Amino acid sequence: MNVLEVERLSVAYGAIPAVEEVSLAVPEGGLVTVIGPNGAGKSTLLNAIMGVLPSRGAIRFDGAALGAAGIEARVERGMALVPEKRELFATMTVADNLLLGGFRFRRQAGGELERVYALFPRLKERRAQQAGTLSGGERQMLAMGRALMAKPRLLMLDEPSLGLAPLIVRDIFRIIADLRATGVAILLVEQNARAALQVADRGYVLETGRVTLEGDAGALAGDSRIVEMYLGAG
Amino acid sequence: MDSTIVAILVQDGIVNGAIYALLALSLVLVFAVTRVVFVPQGEFVAYGALTYAALDSGSTPGSLWLLCALGALAFVAGVIRRGPVLRLAVTSLVLPAVVTGLTLWLAPLKPGVAVNAALALAIVTPMAPYIYRIGFQPLAEASVLVLLIAAVAVHLVLAGLGLVFFGPEGSRATAFADFSLSLGDLTLPGQALWILGLTAALMAGLYGFFGFTLLGKALRATAVNRLGARLVGIATAQSGGIAFALAGAIGALSGILVVPLTTVYYDSGFVIGLKGFTAAIIAGMGSYPGAVLAALAVGVLESFSSFWASAFKEVIVFTAIIPVLLWRSLRHVTLEDEEE
Numbered sequence: 001m002n003v004l005e006v007e008r009l010s011v012a013y014g015a016i017p018a019v020e021e022v023s024l025a026v027p028e029g030g031l032v033t034v035i036g037p038n039g040a041g042k043s044t045l046l047n048a049i050m051g052v053l054p055s056r057g058a059i060r061f062d063g064a065a066l067g068a069a070g071i072e073a074r075v076e077r078g079m080a081l082v083p084e085k086r087e088l089f090a091t092m093t094v095a096d097n098l099l100l101g102g103f104r105f106r107r108q109a110g111g112e113l114e115r116v117y118a119l120f121p122r123l124k125e126r127r128a129q130q131a132g133t134l135s136g137g138e139r140q141m142l143a144m145g146r147a148l149m150a151k152p153r154l155l156m157l158d159e160p161s162l163g164l165a166p167l168i169v170r171d172i173f174r175i176i177a178d179l180r181a182t183g184v185a186i187l188l189v190e191q192n193a194r195a196a197l198q199v200a201d202r203g204y205v206l207e208t209g210r211v212t213l214e215g216d217a218g219a220l221a222g223d224s225r226i227v228e229m230y231l232g233a234g
Numbered sequence: 235m236d237s238t239i240v241a242i243l244v245q246d247g248i249v250n251g252a253i254y255a256l257l258a259l260s261l262v263l264v265f266a267v268t269r270v271v272f273v274p275q276g277e278f279v280a281y282g283a284l285t286y287a288a289l290d291s292g293s294t295p296g297s298l299w300l301l302c303a304l305g306a307l308a309f310v311a312g313v314i315r316r317g318p319v320l321r322l323a324v325t326s327l328v329l330p331a332v333v334t335g336l337t338l339w340l341a342p343l344k345p346g347v348a349v350n351a352a353l354a355l356a357i358v359t360p361m362a363p364y365i366y367r368i369g370f371q372p373l374a375e376a377s378v379l380v381l382l383i384a385a386v387a388v389h390l391v392l393a394g395l396g397l398v399f400f401g402p403e404g405s406r407a408t409a410f411a412d413f414s415l416s417l418g419d420l421t422l423p424g425q426a427l428w429i430l431g432l433t434a435a436l437m438a439g440l441y442g443f444f445g446f447t448l449l450g451k452a453l454r455a456t457a458v459n460r461l462g463a464r465l466v467g468i469a470t471a472q473s474g475g476i477a478f479a480l481a482g483a484i485g486a487l488s489g490i491l492v493v494p495l496t497t498v499y500y501d502s503g504f505v506i507g508l509k510g511f512t513a514a515i516i517a518g519m520g521s522y523p524g525a526v527l528a529a530l531a532v533g534v535l536e537s538f539s540s541f542w543a544s545a546f547k548e549v550i551v552f553t554a555i556i557p558v559l560l561w562r563s564l565r566h567v568t569l570e571d572e573e574e
Contacts, residue, residue: 052461075467087462089455099448100455104467106448146466 001063003028003154003185004049004079009057011041011048018044020209021057026154026187031180033188033196033217035230036206042189043084045206046156049187050074050081061154075104080152084159086143090132094123097131097142101149116145119178137168144175148184155179156187161195173199193230197221238419243537249426251533252433253488257510258517258525259440260481265519266457267477269378270370273385276507277392278358278485280500283493284396285486286354287405289337292344296399298334301357305330308364315371326364333357347410351490355483362482363475370478371471389504396500404497429491436484437526453477509536509551516558 004026011019019041026032034042048055051071059066061077069077089097095113102112117124120141126134131142140160147155160176161169173195180186180199190196196217197203203220205213213220220226257275264272281297288295305326312322333356340349369384376384411424444450456463456473464470485507492498492506513532517524532551539550 050465052464070469071464072467072469075465081465083461083465087459087465089458089462091458092451092454096451096455100451100463100468101466103448103452150467 001028002026002060003030003062004187005058005060005063006049007058007060009045009048009055009059011044011053011055018209019048019055019206022206022209022211024204024211024214026185027201028153029180029183029185030202031176031186031188031200032202032204033190033200034204034206035190035193035196037229038191039208040206041209042206043158044209046081046158046187046189047083050079050156052081072104075150078151078153079156080147080150080154081156082140082143082147082158082160084162086139088131088139088142088146091130093128094131094134094142095127097146098123098127098149101146102151104150112149112151116148119148119175120145136164137171140164140168140172141175144179148179152184154185154187156189158189159191160188161190161192169195193226194221197226239541241420243541244534245420245422245426247534247537248530249429249533250536251530252429253492253506254510254513254532255526255529256433256436256484256488257507258513258529259437259522260484261511261514262517262519262522262525263453264477264481265514267453268366268370268374268381268474270381270385270474271378271511272478272481273382273389273507273511274365274392275481275485275510276503276505277389277396278362278482278503279489279492279506280396280400280498280503281358281361281392282354282486282489283407283498283502284400284405284489284500285357286350286490287407287493287498288400289341289350289353290407291405292342294338294341295354295357296401297357297361298337300395300399301361302330302334304361304364304368308367311368311371325360326367329360333360351487354490355486358486358489359479359483362478362485366475366478367471370474374470374474393501393504396503400500402500404499404502405493406497407493409494425491425494432487432491436487440480449476505548509533512552512555515555518562 002025006022006024008021008023009019010017010021022045024032034045036042044053047053049059051069051074061079066074089100098113098116122138123141123145126138131139134142144157144160157176160172164172169192176186176188177199188196188200197220200217203215203217204211205220205226213223213225257279261272261275264270285295285297309322309326312326313319337353337357340353365388369388370381373381373384409425410428413424415422415427444454452463452468453473453476456468456470460470463473489498489503509532510529513529514525516528532554535554536547536551540547543550
């Protein structure tokens with residue numbers, strides 16, 4: 001059973017197409033990655049799936065078409081997006097950022113906050129600090145923690161490794177693998193193709209708005225075209 | 235000029251400044267959450283004042299019918315946008331009906347200050363979120379300039395409607411209480427104490443709301459990062475409605491507090507609102523404590539200039555904005571659409 005199915009999705013900025021007829025699926029509890037060069041339309045794709053951008057084509061979540069559902073409705077159904085720019089509440093505390101992540105679910109008591117703190121002990125240490133004062137890696141953790149507060153069934157991560165030091169990138173990918181083990185399905189957009197293909201089960205290659213390759217992550221990592229274009233000789 | 239006069243002028247300025255501070259706070263709040271410069275704030279002051287004055291004299295305020303009409307329009311606007319019909323019916327049809335019923339029942343009984351003030355607030359406050367739903371929600375993605383033009387339009391419409399529903403005559407209400415407090419040479423009239431006390435209480439309430447409740451934090455979050463707020467499922471339309479409701483309530487309350495002190499006409503609100511706006515601008519439309527301090531300064535400047543050059547008092551107050559704007563533009567603070 002697929003938690004997310006995208007069929008022939010197209011997005012345009014005015015007359016300029018950014019994503020054209022992209023189809024993809026994320027199975028329940030699966031980890032799917034979309035890799036590709038800068039400007040290929042990866043972020044646009046995620047934003048369209050989340051409802052931030054208008055699109056043509058079909059998006060089904062849990063088998064039900066999303067149609068014109070707004071972002072709030074999608075959050076309520078169990079979708080969450082961690083955007084490329086994180087979009088944190090910079091002047092508010094870490095704890096407030098996390099609490100607001102559960103805004104839609106505020107009437108359902110739950111230990112989400114403790115679960116997020118357990119996953120990101122660093123956030124617990126910094127909970128009284130303003131989000132704007134965090135380091136890059138901590139910001140990414142906070143953005144992921146905030147998204148998890150809504151108990152999503154599908155977590156979409158847009159370039160979680162962007163602008164982070166290599167050691168931190170390793171941490172983030174370890175956390176992504178941990179998250180996946182908790183049963184949440186993940187759609188991961190990355191420029192860091194090697195790391196992404198290592199954690200994913202399945203991959204899509206997006207170039208100038210179209211899917212040019214798809215398949216098992218392992219097979220893609222061994223595909224000569226991918227090796228040549230994205231993974232380099234090393 | 236001796237120290238007694240200075241003390242009286244300062245006292246006068248602080249009392250007026252407290253009102254401007256409330257208005258400045260609501261302007262900053264509405265701008266931060268919705269990017270709308272809330273020009274019609276002054277109309278809410280006038281509506282609150284005139285509605286309270288009508289109730290105070292035992293008659294039915296004309297604004298009651300405007301509330302019902304705006305509620306009906308907001309209901310239609312919400313249904314066209316496929317909002318939840320039941321909730322829309324409760325907030326924009328049932329609520330005005332209940333308020334109308336209560337007012338028609340209570341107004342002739344002259345139920346006293348507290349009930350009158352509550353009724354006036356209940357009549358005027360909901361108009362603000364109705365106006366948001368009718369006029370501003372469809373423009374949520376528009377530029378600050380478009381929103382400003384829409385706000386000016388709403389101001390003109392409300393001022394015109396104020397003439398229709400309240401007539402051209404001014405009104406004044408009796409004071410809340412006829413006690414006064416003597417402090418040496420100074421005599422603080424009861425109304426001034428009411429204004430200062432309620433302003434302080436309201437500010438404390440706002441501080442608590444924004445600092446400690448999830449809904450208040452959600453409003454702040456919308457102001458800090460609109461996209462981030464939408465991504466956690468905070469409906470920006472709902473935040474906007476709440477911000478407008480708070481501004482409407484603050485405007486109406488300011489009017490209720492002012493109308494025992496001075497005669498208010500249907501168009502008096504604009505100048506009062508403009509002084510709150512001056513304070514908000516001096517504070518850069520971004521800082522709440524800054525807006526309060528600036529508003530107190532505006533109040534004191536106004537009372538001193540009315541003593542020395544009363545013909546020029548408005549000129550002096552509004553001219554004060556120019557050096558501030560110059561200083562700000564030299565320091566280059568960009569406020570518009572930072573996040574986009």
